[in-house]
Amino acid sequence: MTKSDRGRRAPSLEHVAGNxxxxxxxxxxxxxxxAGAAGAGAVATGAAAEPVQNGKWSMEFGGLTPAIQSPSxxxxxxxxxxxxPNNEPRNSHAxxxxxxxxxxxxxxxxxxxxxxxxIPNIDPAQHKLVIHGMVKQPMEFTLESLSRYPLVTRTAxxxxxxxxxxxxxxxxxxxxxxxxxGLVSNSEWAGVPLSVLLDEAGIDPKAKWVLAEGADAxxxxxxxxxKKMYSDAIVAIYQNGERLMPGNGYPMRLLVxxxxxxxxxxxxxxxxxxEQPAYTYFETKAYSQILPDGRTMRFNFLMxxxxxxxxxxxxxxxxxxxxxxxxxxAYSGAGRIAKVMVSADGGxxxxxxxxxxxxxxxxxxxxxxxxxxxxxxxxxxxxAWDETGAAQPLRADFVAARGQTKTPVTNPLAFPNQHxxxxxxxxxxxxxxxxxxxx
Amino acid sequence: MTKSDRGRRAPSLEHVAGNxxxxxxxxxxxxxxxAGAAGAGAVATGAAAEPVQNGKWSMEFGGLTPAIQSPSxxxxxxxxxxxxPNNEPRNSHAxxxxxxxxxxxxxxxxxxxxxxxxIPNIDPAQHKLVIHGMVKQPMEFTLESLSRYPLVTRTAxxxxxxxxxxxxxxxxxxxxxxxxxGLVSNSEWAGVPLSVLLDEAGIDPKAKWVLAEGADAxxxxxxxxxKKMYSDAIVAIYQNGERLMPGNGYPMRLLVxxxxxxxxxxxxxxxxxxEQPAYTYFETKAYSQILPDGRTMRFNFLMxxxxxxxxxxxxxxxxxxxxxxxxxxAYSGAGRIAKVMVSADGGxxxxxxxxxxxxxxxxxxxxxxxxxxxxxxxxxxxxAWDETGAAQPLRADFVAARGQTKTPVTNPLAFPNQHxxxxxxxxxxxxxxxxxxxx
Numbered sequence: 044m045t046k047s048d049r050g051r052r053a054p055s056l057e058h059v060a061g062n063x064x065x066x067x068x069x070x071x072x073x074x075x076x077x078a079g080a081a082g083a084g085a086v087a088t089g090a091a092a093e094p095v096q097n098g099k100w101s102m103e104f105g106g107l108t109p110a111i112q113s114p115s116x117x118x119x120x121x122x123x124x125x126x127x128p129n130n131e132p133r134n135s136h137a138x139x140x141x142x143x144x145x146x147x148x149x150x151x152x153x154x155x156x157x158x159x160x161x162i163p164n165i166d167p168a169q170h171k172l173v174i175h176g177m178v179k180q181p182m183e184f185t186l187e188s189l190s191r192y193p194l195v196t197r198t199a200x201x202x203x204x205x206x207x208x209x210x211x212x213x214x215x216x217x218x219x220x221x222x223x224x225g226l227v228s229n230s231e232w233a234g235v236p237l238s239v240l241l242d243e244a245g246i247d248p249k250a251k252w253v254l255a256e257g258a259d260a261x262x263x264x265x266x267x268x269x270k271k272m273y274s275d276a277i278v279a280i281y282q283n284g285e286r287l288m289p290g291n292g293y294p295m296r297l298l299v300x301x302x303x304x305x306x307x308x309x310x311x312x313x314x315x316x317x318e319q320p321a322y323t324y325f326e327t328k329a330y331s332q333i334l335p336d337g338r339t340m341r342f343n344f345l346m347x348x349x350x351x352x353x354x355x356x357x358x359x360x361x362x363x364x365x366x367x368x369x370x371x372x373a374y375s376g377a378g379r380i381a382k383v384m385v386s387a388d389g390g391x392x393x394x395x396x397x398x399x400x401x402x403x404x405x406x407x408x409x410x411x412x413x414x415x416x417x418x419x420x421x422x423x424x425x426x427a428w429d430e431t432g433a434a435q436p437l438r439a440d441f442v443a444a445r446g447q448t449k450t451p452v453t454n455p456l457a458f459p460n461q462h463x464x465x466x467x468x469x470x471x472x473x474x475x476x477x478x479x480x481x482x
Numbered sequence: 483m484t485k486s487d488r489g490r491r492a493p494s495l496e497h498v499a500g501n502x503x504x505x506x507x508x509x510x511x512x513x514x515x516x517a518g519a520a521g522a523g524a525v526a527t528g529a530a531a532e533p534v535q536n537g538k539w540s541m542e543f544g545g546l547t548p549a550i551q552s553p554s555x556x557x558x559x560x561x562x563x564x565x566x567p568n569n570e571p572r573n574s575h576a577x578x579x580x581x582x583x584x585x586x587x588x589x590x591x592x593x594x595x596x597x598x599x600x601i602p603n604i605d606p607a608q609h610k611l612v613i614h615g616m617v618k619q620p621m622e623f624t625l626e627s628l629s630r631y632p633l634v635t636r637t638a639x640x641x642x643x644x645x646x647x648x649x650x651x652x653x654x655x656x657x658x659x660x661x662x663x664g665l666v667s668n669s670e671w672a673g674v675p676l677s678v679l680l681d682e683a684g685i686d687p688k689a690k691w692v693l694a695e696g697a698d699a700x701x702x703x704x705x706x707x708x709k710k711m712y713s714d715a716i717v718a719i720y721q722n723g724e725r726l727m728p729g730n731g732y733p734m735r736l737l738v739x740x741x742x743x744x745x746x747x748x749x750x751x752x753x754x755x756x757e758q759p760a761y762t763y764f765e766t767k768a769y770s771q772i773l774p775d776g777r778t779m780r781f782n783f784l785m786x787x788x789x790x791x792x793x794x795x796x797x798x799x800x801x802x803x804x805x806x807x808x809x810x811x812a813y814s815g816a817g818r819i820a821k822v823m824v825s826a827d828g829g830x831x832x833x834x835x836x837x838x839x840x841x842x843x844x845x846x847x848x849x850x851x852x853x854x855x856x857x858x859x860x861x862x863x864x865x866a867w868d869e870t871g872a873a874q875p876l877r878a879d880f881v882a883a884r885g886q887t888k889t890p891v892t893n894p895l896a897f898p899n900q901h902x903x904x905x906x907x908x909x910x911x912x913x914x915x916x917x918x919x920x921x
Contacts, residue, residue: 192852
């Protein structure tokens with residue numbers, strides 16, 4: 044459009060799918076007036092000459108600029124939910140409030156955290172990482188010595204294998220995206236490539252596995268293929284610019300992009316080069332999956348392609364008919380997100396969402412879709428594809444292969460509960476309420 | 483290399499410039515053993531069989547997983563420095579601790595903040611953004627109505643025009659990269675494109691400028707070219723995934739990527755479309771620059787290409803001869819960083835640093851260079867080029883054009899003090915001490 048066209052025309056909305064999904068390019072400089080078209084999003088002011096009113100905060104000197112800043116007191120609801128708020132001697136989960144966030148970076152305060160034996164308060168001057176086993180020369184690294192290497196930077200999600208476990212229920216559980224999908228987060232990590240460290244120790248070519256062990260009281264350990272270590276793994280020592288959060292592995296953790304969360308061993312203290320996997324508790328019992336036919340899936344590392352809508356979603360209330368943005372996150376352990384399709388009519392028709400770049404491999408990609416809600420019942424869905432061509436499975440196919448549980452779940456450890464990557468659907472009621480539904 | 487080569491050879495280091503700068507590819511899988519070569523970075527353990535010692539944190543159940551997590555108590559030194567810790571009725575500066583950070587994202591707690599009249603505690607339900615002036619239809623937006631638009635995501639630095647002002651001193655001031663360069667930070671911002679909002683209001687093609695005003699007690703205001711607004715400006719409502727920090731403009735701010743910090747008006751309450759700039763205090767007095775010939779440079783918006791080494795830097799102490807990583811940030815308001823050169827011999831020879839991708843326009847790019855320090859005096863320097871071909875100027879050229887001040891500076895408002903983008907040099911002494919020097 045030319046400059047003289049600005050604001051002069053209001054072209055009709057180009058629908059890309061049923062029930063109000065609008066072309067994702069519709070808002071990019073084409074002069075569509077959402078507010079003018081529907082009365083939502085903005086209203087005209089009566090006093091054009093000097094329409095701005097002073098709030099009391101414009102009339103008085105403001106507050107202190109603190110040494111470390113934190114969110115506004117008006118954002119108190121933006122907080123992780125805790126499964127063990129009194130730190131009883133069992134595991135703890137803190138879930139990321141996805142339904143209250145935007146963009147792709149998870150702020151450090153809100154990154155999910157699972158701790159099987161509490162959070163160790165590690166003195167970095169006392170902590171050591173040892174590389175030993177089938178190596179020419181055992182090596183010992185401190186936070187200081189790791190900091191002498193040129194660090195590489197990777198934006199990557201970390202996802203617990205048990206994230207989205209509530210979706211295995213045979214009835215849709217009425218809760219937020221945080222409570223369903225809050226065990227995945229996305230950060231910029233900086234650290235030292237394992238290829239450099241294993242080369243320094245001189246790993247034996249026969250050592251096809253590396254046992255990684257953390258310094259928490261459980262000494263959580265997992266066996267990682269040496270091939271993955273050489274491909275893209277790092278020992279991370281920074282998270283979104285600053286040292287790791289205590290609940291995310293301070294002072295150092297393994298990062299194996301795209302693999303099950305607890306393989307990214309926190310509080311990393313040991314890497315032992317070995318010929319065979321160690322069959323530890325955390326890889327044979329706690330993070331294996333029992334299939335409907337009774338067999339167990341072990342060493343199933345990859346977190347597969349997934350997406351979920353964060354807004355509108357359960358816990359939000361629609362403010363009447365009009366324009367809304369559908370927004371969510373997509374990610375795949377196998378690589379980059381290639382495409383996200385969105386439906387507003389329960390899957391009858393689909394439109395392609397806009398992806399916010401840069402699109403990084405094994406990292407969150409934010410997708411958006413403009414939507415004109417007519418005030419009638421609607422069902423919002425998203426489905427993602429990654430660059431390998433893999434798509435999120437349909438629920439019927441997924442459940443047939445992987446099973447489901449009956450609600451109420453009497454045993455919270457009941458299998459199956461891992462690697463759920465089918466779709467999440469939000470039903471919008473005529474009253475503006477949002478429910479979790481299966482379609 | 484083949485797998486069987488791993489750790490079997492220690493090729494000689496390929497030097498790319500004088501005084502120990504090593505080829506940036508040297509550490510990527512070529513089997514160079516930094517520790518073995520120099521005794522730094524790692525030491526061999528004596529007990530290969532079971533070399534791992536338990537810390538006390540491995541022997542007891544750990545601490546609580548909190549609702550919002552914060553850094554380890556061992557990281558207390560990582561904090562912004564304050565120019566007005568008692569909130570006296572004047573401006574306040576909080577500077578980012580670059581010498582203690584890595585990667586490219588500035589964590590929200592550590593993002594720099596300058597407040598001329600304290601930080602307003604704004605109730606987002608009461609705050610409104612008005613678009614008026616030369617528009618067909620004045621419009622009013624709330625945080626809720628802005629959230630109905632598909633948000634775009636941009637990783638961008640924001641830099642105060644007065645960042646690096648200590649570098650105008652005719653003698654190098656002995657202080658940290660934080661105190662010199664701490665008024666720049668880098669975040670992922672999410673918000674609504676101005677092109678969409680100005681189109682909705684129907685801006686008059688004759689309105690070549692937009693006056694942006696904040697809701698703080700100073701009602702800080704700046705005139706922005708309409709062309710820039712349509713190019714890449716957004717009204718940002720999220721910062722690294724969560725709502726803006728109060729000191730960074732909660733609940734909404736203007737983001738004009740690459741332009742002077744205070745044009746990114748915080749607490750944004752008004753955008754008035756006008757024919758001519760408003761010549762406000764903050765654009766004619768506080769953020770204009772007096773040149774050596776007595777003329778004043780006004781409306782000089784672009785923050786030009788710049789880099790500085792964050793490690794090793796003033797405030798660090800070298801731990802003896804051996805291997806180190808030289809690391810720093812580079813950025814340009816004109817676009818992407820194309821190249822960073824590093825010198826360890828005060829500019830006599832230069833090697834090209836590795837850039838950590840993805841390289842985003844108007845955003846921090848982290849550069850790294852492996853370095854073998856021989857324990858003798860050395861001077862570390864960095865120089866950046868952007869994709870337009872612009873380079874950081876040499877200090878002599880910069881000072882000739884822009885002036886300098888005599889130390890001690892008796893008047894802290896003495897000009898010149900803005901848009902410094904020449905190089906920063908750190909001298910390493912044989913005793914391991916690091917000083918700030920001009921070369």
